[in-house]
Amino acid sequence: MERELNGLKDFQRRTVEYAHRRLWEDEDSSRRFLVADEVGLGKTLVARGLIAKTIDHLWESPDVDRIDIVYICSSQQIAAQNIRTLDVADYGISKVDRLTMLPIQVRNLAANKVNLLSLTPGTSFNISQSGGRSQERVLVQHMLARVLGEHVAHRPEWLAFFRGTKRPQNYAAEVAGFDPNTIDAEILGRFRLALLREPELRHRLEEAAAEFVPVTGNPDWPLSHRRYRLIGELRRLVAQASVDALQPDLVILDEFQRFKSLLHEDTEMSELADAVFNHESARVVLLSATPYSMYSVPEEGVGDDHYGDFLKTYRFLTGASRDALASERGDDGSTAVGSVSELQAGLRRMRDAALTDDVEGGTTAAAHVTELLRAVMCRTERLAATPDRDGMLVEKTLPPARPTADDVRALRRLHEVAQEVGSHRDVLEYWRVAPYVLQFMDGYDLKQKALLHVETDTTGFAERALAGAQRLRGEEIERYAPIDPANGRLRWLLSDLDAYGFADVPWIPASLPYYTVPETSPFFRATTTGLTKRLIFSAWNVAPKSIAAMTSYHVERKHHRPEDTHAYSDRHSYLLRWRKSPDGRLASMPLLPLVLPLTVLGAAGDPVSAARDLGTTQAPLDDVRAVVRAKVEQMLADLPSGHAEGRGSEQWYWAAPLFLEKSHSPELFKVALDSLKWANHADDERDGGTTSALALHLARAREIDEHFLADLGPRPDDLAEVLTDLALAAPATVAERALCAAVPECVRADAVWRSVRIALGLRTLLDSRTVAPMLRGWAGESAPQWRNVLAACLEGNLQAVLDEYFHVLDEASRIGNVAPIDRLQALTEALVDAAQSGGSISFDEIVPDGDLHRVERRRLRADAAARFGRVESDQGVRADTSLRNGFNSPFWPFVLASTSIGQEGLDFHRYCHAVVHWNLPNNPVDMEQREGRVHRYKGHAVRKNVAQEFSAAVLDDDAAASPWDALFAVGEQARPDGESEIYPYWVCQTEGGAKIERYVPQAPLSAERIKRKNLLRALGLYRMALGQPRQEEFLQVIGKDAESRDLDWMRLDLSPSDG
Incomplete structure (x- = not known):
């Protein structure tokens, strides 16, 4: 327990100690307690501390046989984000989507000393009078069979009764494949007792099931409705039995304001919840800013x-x-x-x-x-924690988001369309926030009516709707034609992003670069402008969709050259894949030093060591190269020189580094080759390559020896220079160093194995349709793509980028007692997930179809920018989790547009300290909530300032393996007297440093200007x-x-x- 508390910051520990005392120890203790810490201060860590203290408090109590901790969270997204943090001592949290599935998802509660359960209220307490999912019905049917007799699980009428709309054979297979022994005995016993106390319900069940004997298809509506009501009653009994089987000692309600009806209203939902909250042993902790x-x-x-809300909560x-x-x-x-x-x-x-x-x-x-x-x-x-109480916040002065004459004409046309189709919505708000409104809209009344008119009207509605209107045209997109942003706010956004160099770099620059790059490098501008990601909030669903699509097209088009012949929808031609040329030559051997960790060269090419040799992290790149090149040339001096005649053989670029690795570190070289063979099968199949091509490349790598080098032509003049760049910035080599720095106690071979997978993940990013054209010419106009990639990794300070990224990723692993190999795996999976390409966004285009028109759905890629929305299905949660992981990484997307779903409970701070209020909220608290998404523990702005203030810390030879551990350790020592540990982790200000940036784009003379003034005034006083x-x-x-x-x-x- 003490270890858990020592991992908290001082203010978090004070909260834990105080809340625990109020819940368990004071004479006038409260059974319920609210932790209302401001957004971003780590309420989940406070909850972890309270769990640890509760377990410690109850462990030796003779009155406590087991300890049940129940975590109730409003959405699966937030649960997925927080659940690992709460798993004190790795007891394992049982994630229960719905109470009705508890009998099989959590077995033998009584056998465990500690049970940690995660629930979502919408699916757990809202037991509607319906059939639920088929998995629930299968479970209920088997539980009923244990009460009424095994025939319930096999007889045709009972299968028909429970199958709902599922195909008979599919449902019968589910029932047959279910193992009744997985049902928790205690919950089953409580269900049996409850059902035996309701003979009338049993009678109605058997009566209804008998009516399904002659039914061969779907039953008529009255019977079907009665069946679902009965199944709903059974589900309620299962849920009640599950609740009764729990003996909650601590119930944590996270972001509970999203399900306040459970607390304040008398409903069937609240009755089930009350049984949890009011259990005789339960203490309830509410978490919400x-x-x-x-x-x-x-x-x-x-x-x-x-x-009223305030008093109800009290x-x-x-x-x-x-x-x-x-x-x-x-x-x-x-x-x-x-x-x-x-x-x-x-x-x-x-x-x-x-x-x-x-x-x-x-x-x-x-x-x-x-x-x-x-x-x-x-x-x-x-x-x-800040003297001026501004929390590092600054509002950026913006030029007016002026609409053009075409924009205004589009508003008039949109208004006329709305009138003609009979939609009474004021279209002004739609037009203010989104371009091409009718094409991007989904689910709006105006859109549905307009589509109906297009497909059925014969009076020329489509021609009238299109006349003078701004339109997205598929044929223009196909040829990468310039597209008018068609909206004042969007026009400002694209211009502003261009000014920051947003479209010219594949990742956000490191907060602490280990060297400076030439002014001609795109990374120079991105670094000097302070590039950070943008989180955009709008009140309208159509806005995130259009922002993501139009921004992504803008970025992709920027790097489409006139000589490029491919169309927008053409299949992407990947450049970084394993290929054998028609004459049998292995064309992709130069890729191997990029995706295999070169531990021998890597030891000579650590840019942190070079910075220490030079005494600064601000040395020019050429100076760092010179330090590393001297070491590389010593290694090359011991190698065969090849034939003296002819021009330089480019095979040296890959043969020399692979030979150095094979000869000086044969065991790790074998690990790397095996890892590549294992990891790349799926990539080969997906990318249209063949496993045999990779196998041939690996076989050639294994053949390299002194004789192989001696048979090569002369060394290229720039061989030492290329090997120097590989030592400094080859993706797999960088990844291996970063993993070992983040997890210094790891086994080296484990890091080597995973660095290959990371390099392949980075290859996916760098070879994507948006990024690959961006990299052309980085190493010279005629340079092969592998040289361009290496140049980008070098100028992009990839080592500094991954060191920083792994530091913030590994925070969750440090909280618990996570094994080094599991930490390595978590870092690897997170990066590979984040580096995947984005999704796509649809829009509708009206096209002629004979004498009429039809609507065609087209798609735009959404790589550079993305939208974030409410999804509650498992598949949707996974997709949104991947999207959030991508935005919380240094990689694409750089813009995330959201509605209010992003305002509470989710973190977006790792690489973003800029919030754009596309629409102003009505409430100053909502504005704080939005901006609180990016002002959190070790956020992007904080890291930039810590790096600026304490960069000398990494130059100490005795500094921690992770440069960022060293930075924050010095930052702690520099904490002003009397300050809490909010400094330097949440707040660190320095002259000319980064701030949380507030953007409020507004049209000239807009009423929102007055609203903004009033909102900011209320923000200071509320x-x-x-x-x-x-x-x-x-x-x-x-x-x-x-x-x-x-x-x-x-x-x-x-x-x-x-x-």
Whole structure:
């Protein structure tokens, strides 16, 4: 337990200690507690600490046979992100998508000392009167068979009753393939008792099943409806039995504001949830930066939402009844830890004091309210760590996002189309946020009606709709024609991204480059401009889709040359693949030094060592090359020189480094070859190559010896230079060094094996349709692509990039006791996943079809930019998880556009410190939530500033193996006296350093300019109105002369006390 707590920062540990004391130890302890730390401060780590303390507290208790920890999270996406962090001591978390599947997903609860379960409320507590999934029905059918008799699992009428819409043979196979022995005995026993207590339900089941005897196809609607209601009742009994079998000691509700109905409403869902929350042993911890509506504005149409929400949350925390707020019942909600009416009275006294400028009375009232709230909650805020409380935030001054005359004409045409099809929506908002609105829209009423008119109208609607309208045309895209952004905001975005060098580099530059590159390098501009990824938020679904598609096309088109003959939809011609030429020559041998780790050359080419030799991380690349080249030339001096006659043989480029590896490190060389053979089979099949081509290349590599070198032609003049670049920047060599630095206790062969897979993942990125054209010419116009790749890796400081990336990736592994080989594997899988190419986005085009028109669906690639949206299926969660991993890596996509789904619970901070408010939210708290997605632990801006301030730390010969461990260690030592450990991990400011960037693109004379002014004003004041009704009106009154009045007492300090 102490090891777990020592891994927390000081403010996180204070929260854990305080919350645990309030839950378990104080005489007036609360059974429920809220951790409301500001977004990005590591509430999941606090939860981990509370789990560890709870287990330690209960472990030796004679009254506790087992310890059940239940983690309830609003979405599978957030669960996937957090679940590993919560697995204290590697007990293993049982991820249960729905309570009805608990009987087989968690077996023998009683046999385990500690059970960790993860649930999602929508699928666990919302047991609708329906059949559920087929897997659920199979389980329920077998459980019913254990009560009513085995015939229930085999008789045709019961199979027909339970199969729903599944094909009879498929469902019968599922039932036959199910092992009843996997059902948890305790839950089955509780289900049996519950069903035996309901004879009427058993009768209705048998009666309904008998009616399926003559049914051969689908039953009529009344019978089908009755069947589903009965199955729903059985599912409810299974869920109830599952809940009853749990003995929760600690229940953690993460981002619970997304499922507040479980807490505040009387429904079947809340009854099941109450059985978990109110279990006699249960303590409940709520996690949320926004546990209630923090601020209410009239535009949101929710009335006085903040005040009621605030009191409901307090009532739940104190354990008062759900009716405690109903004054007509005379219940003041008094409990052992607080009274709802007492809190209301204190808030009223604060309000009156603010309106009458009674500082003394207000201070007293605020202290009492703070005491009441601290009994059941605490909150740590990041902003207090910066002297000016701006949290490293800066708003960028932008040029107006001016619409063109064509844009305005498109608005008029869109309005006319809406009127003609009978859609009464105001199309102005659509037009403001997206180009080609009708083509990119999905699911909107306007779009559906317009499509119907196109396909059925014979009065010329399609011609009228197209006349004068801005359109995406498939034939223009096919030939990579320039496409008008057709929207003021998008026009600004593309121009701004171009200014940062966004489209010219395959990855985000390292925060701590180990050398400087020439000004002619694209990476020079990307580094000096401070390139960071962009997270874009819009209130409209059509915006992320159009932003991602148009930005990606813009980037891809930029590198399409006039002499290129391929069309947009043509199959991509991969350049970095294993090929044998028609004359039998192995054409891809130069790829081997890129994808096989060269540990011998790599020892000479470590850029960190070179920086130490030169005494700076700011040395020019040529100086670093000179240091490494001297070592490489010594190695080459011992090799055969080849024939003296003829021109230089290019085979030296791959033969020399492979011979050095084979002769000086034969065991690791064999490991690398075996790894390549094993890893590349799937790639070969996918890329249209053949395994035999790779096998021939590997066989040639194994043949290399002194005789092979002696038979080559003369060495090329630039051989030492090429080997120097390979030593510094060959992908597999870089990956092996980075893995060993991130996990210094690993077995070297394990790192070598995985570095091959990483190099192949980078090959996928660098050979992709968007990136490969970008790299042409990096090593000279006539250079082969492998030389261009090597030049890009060198100028792109790939070693520094991977060292930084692995450092932030490995944080999760360091939290628990993860074996070195598992850490290596996790780093490898994360990079390979992140380096995959993106998806695609559809749009509709109206095309002539005889006398009519039809709608054709076309697709645009979405590699450079992507959209992020709500998906709850397992497949969708995996896709969104991969997309989030890509955005949280240095690789593509560089732009992620989202609606509100991205505002809560998910991290986007690793390579992004810029938030674009495509639409302004109505609420200042929503603005904080958006910007909090990128202002988190060791975020991109923080790392840039730490690198700028403490770069000398990596030059110490005794520094940690990971340069970033060394940087943050020195940063800790430089922490100002009295500062918490928020510095330097969340906040680190330095002159001229990086900031969290806020972008608000707006058209000239837009009403949003006034909205922005009011929003920023509320952002600075809303904390003063915590717990107050009619907040906006209240702030309008007290905020008129707020700067000249003493109102600091209104800011309630809910940080955990040490007492």
